[in-house]
Amino acid sequence: MAPYDVLVTGSSGHLGTALMLSLPTMGFTPVGIDILASDNTHHVGSIADRELVASILQNNPIRHVLHAATLHKPHVESHSKQDFVNTNISGTLVLLEEAAKKQVDSFVFFSTTSTFGAALSPKPGSPAAWIEESVVPIPKNIYGATKVAAEDMCFLVHKQTGMPVLVLRTSRFFPEQDDDEDRRTALADENLKVLELAYRRCDIEDIVRASVCAMAKAKDIGWGKYVISAPPPFANDPETLRKLDSNPKEVFQAVVPACENIFRDANWGYLARIDRVYDSSKFVRDLGWKPVYTFEKVVELIGQGKPWKSELTAKVGKRGYHEIIGWTCESSTMDEPVELPREVRRAFNSVRFARKKGLRNEYLEEKEVAFRKVINDWVADMLARNTYIMDLPDGARAAFRDVIDARNEKRPREEQSAKETEFCRKLNAWATETLMQQQR
Numbered sequence: 001m002a003p004y005d006v007l008v009t010g011s012s013g014h015l016g017t018a019l020m021l022s023l024p025t026m027g028f029t030p031v032g033i034d035i036l037a038s039d040n041t042h043h044v045g046s047i048a049d050r051e052l053v054a055s056i057l058q059n060n061p062i063r064h065v066l067h068a069a070t071l072h073k074p075h076v077e078s079h080s081k082q083d084f085v086n087t088n089i090s091g092t093l094v095l096l097e098e099a100a101k102k103q104v105d106s107f108v109f110f111s112t113t114s115t116f117g118a119a120l121s122p123k124p125g126s127p128a129a130w131i132e133e134s135v136v137p138i139p140k141n142i143y144g145a146t147k148v149a150a151e152d153m154c155f156l157v158h159k160q161t162g163m164p165v166l167v168l169r170t171s172r173f174f175p176e177q178d179d180d181e182d183r184r185t186a187l188a189d190e191n192l193k194v195l196e197l198a199y200r201r202c203d204i205e206d207i208v209r210a211s212v213c214a215m216a217k218a219k220d221i222g223w224g225k226y227v228i229s230a231p232p233p234f235a236n237d238p239e240t241l242r243k244l245d246s247n248p249k250e251v252f253q254a255v256v257p258a259c260e261n262i263f264r265d266a267n268w269g270y271l272a273r274i275d276r277v278y279d280s281s282k283f284v285r286d287l288g289w290k291p292v293y294t295f296e297k298v299v300e301l302i303g304q305g306k307p308w309k310s311e312l313t314a315k316v317g318k319r320g321y322h323e324i325i326g327w328t329c330e331s332s333t334m335d336e337p338v339e340l341p342r343e344v345r346r347a348f349n350s351v352r353f354a355r356k357k358g359l360r361n362e363y364l365e366e367k368e369v370a371f372r373k374v375i376n377d378w379v380a381d382m383l384a385r386n387t388y389i390m391d392l393p394d395g396a397r398a399a400f401r402d403v404i405d406a407r408n409e410k411r412p413r414e415e416q417s418a419k420e421t422e423f424c425r426k427l428n429a430w431a432t433e434t435l436m437q438q439q440r
């Protein structure tokens with residue numbers, strides 16, 4: 001294995017996986033860090049763990065940091081504000097400071113168009129908002145607030161150290177269904193996602209292309225903040241923005257006439273209203289980004305009966321947002337064996353009950369989130385106290401024992417990390433399988 005030259009954070013997540021799979025085909029050798037184990041993650045641990053981050057940067061000839069690790073919108077309900085501060089602000093600061101010591105060629109921070117928050121939602125009856133870099137963010141929740149703070153940390157460290165830092169405020173690329181019930185019920189998922197490519201979505205392969213442009217140009221640019229979204233087919237003029245609020249169908253059919261027949265054949269519709277358009281033309285202009293999956297192109301592909309999503313989208317797939325997450329605790333002494341505690345059993349029974357009764361999706365999801373959080377807290381607590389968990393299947397129990405042994409014997413960090421990865425994998429498989437069994 002060639003020495004690692006790119007550090008990818010959040011390497012078990014959607015974008016992190018896409019980067020880890022793509023970069024080797026472009027001549028890079030990426031190394032991944034995530035609190036969640038996966039095939040693409042070399043170091044299971046937190047970006048807020050300075051010792052770990054410093055050791056990765058010191059022990060490898062890293063030239064670029066692609067920072068995608070985050071807590072984000074799906075975690076607003078399941079994690080505390082402090083958790084968000086720890087990962088999104090403190091974690092980003094640790095990475096920036098350790099990368100600056102090394103003077104890497106580029107530090108790319110993936111932020112989000114969600115930072116614009118309330119600036120994105122003009123009232124019905126008002127023209128759609130045209131969103132580009134000069135719009136001032138008005139964060140709506142802890143996700144937006146911590147991402148804006150992290151962007152400011154990026155600027156500060158760039159200013160003080162000269163490290164080239166680019167912030168990419170990306171629009172949505174998640175493969176899951178829309179989190180807004182009205183939109184979900186109004187249109188089929190594919191219909192919605194294709195429409196979104198015109199104003200608020202980007203294919204993950206195009207985001208990887210944008211990342212590579214950022215890595216190549218960061219040294220020349222020094223500091224920059226960009227909107228990354230599939231370039232809209234609309235013009236930024238008052239008439240278009242007014243019509244997007246009242247009659248998007250007319251605008252879509254005027255700017256991309258082919259969509260009329262194609263939508264009709266697919267039995268697809270249009271949204272009643274579009275409230276914002278993300279404009280990524282600055283990034284296209286300044287960095288030479290060439291996104292492929294634009295609305296026009298996708299309509300053409302559908303017309304030819306070809307897939308309209310990139311192969312990479314399919315390879316990355318749905319990774320979920322509430323897997324069992326890792327831990328940050330250090331070991332102490334070996335304790336008595338324990339069994340599944342009452343709160344874990346209770347949370348688990350709530351999921352089973354919701355499934356049996358065929359209760360509404362959101363309710364079930366809420367129970368599943370609660371269950372995973374309880375398991376997480378419990379495992380983290382057991383690890384912190386070095387407690388041997390009895391009530392796990394054999395493989396996971398043995399893997400857990402290996403983690404404890406590696407810690408107690410103070411084996412090299414990489415070895416401990418490998419044991420933790422293996423344990424997380426077994427634990428995830430166990431929790432997923434147990435939940436699946438209940439579904440059958």
Ligand SMILES: NC(=O)c1ccc[n+]([C@@H]2O[C@H](COP(=O)([O-])OP(=O)(O)OC[C@H]3O[C@@H](n4cnc5c(N)ncnc54)[C@H](O)[C@@H]3O)[C@@H](O)[C@H]2O)c1
Nearest residue numbers: 010012013014015034035036046047069070112172173174
């Ligand atoms: N998914 C979207 O549609 C979307 C939209 C706009 C912006 N973004 C941005 O793109 C980036 C990637 O998003 P994604 O959808 O791939 O997210 P994801 O949730 O799929 O992946 C994030 C990864 O970060 C890891 N992580 C969380 N806390 C960590 C910590 N303390 N240390 C190390 N790893 C940690 C998680 O385990 C996860 O694997 C994020 O910065 C996000 O803000 C995403």
